[in-house]
Amino acid sequence: MRRTQKDMKKLRLKIIDLSKQGNSYEVIRKKTGASPGTISKVLKGFTGRYCHKCGITNAEVLEEHHPDKINRPDETITLCANCHEEISRRQQRERIKKAQKNNTVPAGTSIISRFNIPETPIIPDVSPEELKRFIQSLQPSPPPVRPMTPRETKLSLLFTCGLAGVVNGLSPDNKNLKLPERVFLVAGGGYLLRQFFEGLKKP
Numbered sequence: 001m002r003r004t005q006k007d008m009k010k011l012r013l014k015i016i017d018l019s020k021q022g023n024s025y026e027v028i029r030k031k032t033g034a035s036p037g038t039i040s041k042v043l044k045g046f047t048g049r050y051c052h053k054c055g056i057t058n059a060e061v062l063e064e065h066h067p068d069k070i071n072r073p074d075e076t077i078t079l080c081a082n083c084h085e086e087i088s089r090r091q092q093r094e095r096i097k098k099a100q101k102n103n104t105v106p107a108g109t110s111i112i113s114r115f116n117i118p119e120t121p122i123i124p125d126v127s128p129e130e131l132k133r134f135i136q137s138l139q140p141s142p143p144p145v146r147p148m149t150p151r152e153t154k155l156s157l158l159f160t161c162g163l164a165g166v167v168n169g170l171s172p173d174n175k176n177l178k179l180p181e182r183v184f185l186v187a188g189g190g191y192l193l194r195q196f197f198e199g200l201k202k203p
Contacts, residue, residue, distance in 0.1 A: 008054075008055075009053070009054040009055055010055075011032060011034055011038070011042075011055070012042050012050075012054065012055025012056065012057075013052075013054075013055040014031075014032050015028055015032055015034060015038075015039055015042045015043065015055070016042065016043070016050050016055055016057070018031060018032070019043055020048075025039055025040075042055065042057065043057070044057070049062055049078050050062070050078060051078060051079050051080040051083055052077050052078055052079060053079055053080075053083040053087070054080060054082075054083055056080040058080070061080045061081045061082075062078055062079070062080055062081075063078070063079055063080070063081055063084045064076040064077070064078060064079075065077050065078070065079045065084050065087060065088070151199070154199065155196055155199050155200065158192050158193070158195050158196035158199065159192075159193065159196045161189070161192050162188075162189045162190070162191070162192030162193035162194075162195070162196055163189065163193065164189065165185045165186065165188045165189025165190075165192065166185070166186055166189035166190060166193065167189075168185050168189075169181075169182045169183070169184075169185030169186035169189060170182075170186060
């Protein structure tokens with residue numbers, strides 16, 4: 001039967017404990033029921049440091065944890081990165097619960113009220129119209145739109161109508177148009193576009 005992750009943690013800790021007592025592989029195997037491969041894997045590169053929660057001996061992931069930084073700042077315990085994070089989070093939750101229980105930090109109290117800062121910002125008495133005008137003054141105003149001159153209006157119409165005639169005359173979607181109608185649209189559109197380009201050259 002394959003061991004669960006929880007069983008493996010216990011097994012690793014037991015193997016390390018037996019090894020520290022000076023027991024041989026054979027004795028460790030008999031007492032734990034672990035295979036020589038498992039024992040070898042646990043103790044490979046073991047230098048005395050290991051995670052006291054799960055038994056991992058990989059030095060690259062081992063960290064020192066302070067169980068009580070305030071009362072015992074020099075006391076540390078070796079943990080792997082995963083167990084260290086798990087225990088640190090649990091201790092943080094316990095500290096918050098304890099503080100709430102002792103009314104040091106009342107439940108639901110925001111940081112703002114703890115520092116006596118008013119919850120609602122202090123805004124001067126301003127009417128909605130004044131506020132609207134102020135917000136509009138912050139927004140960049142669009143450049144003024146100049147009305148088109150008669151020449152610009154004429155050129156715009158020539159270009160729009162000319163292009164529409166050419167596109168509709170050549171479009172395969174207009175299946176109802178006969179060949180003479182297509183020729184007329186393309187020719188008329190081309191004439192209007194020619195007038196447009198000639199109008200552009202004139203001042």
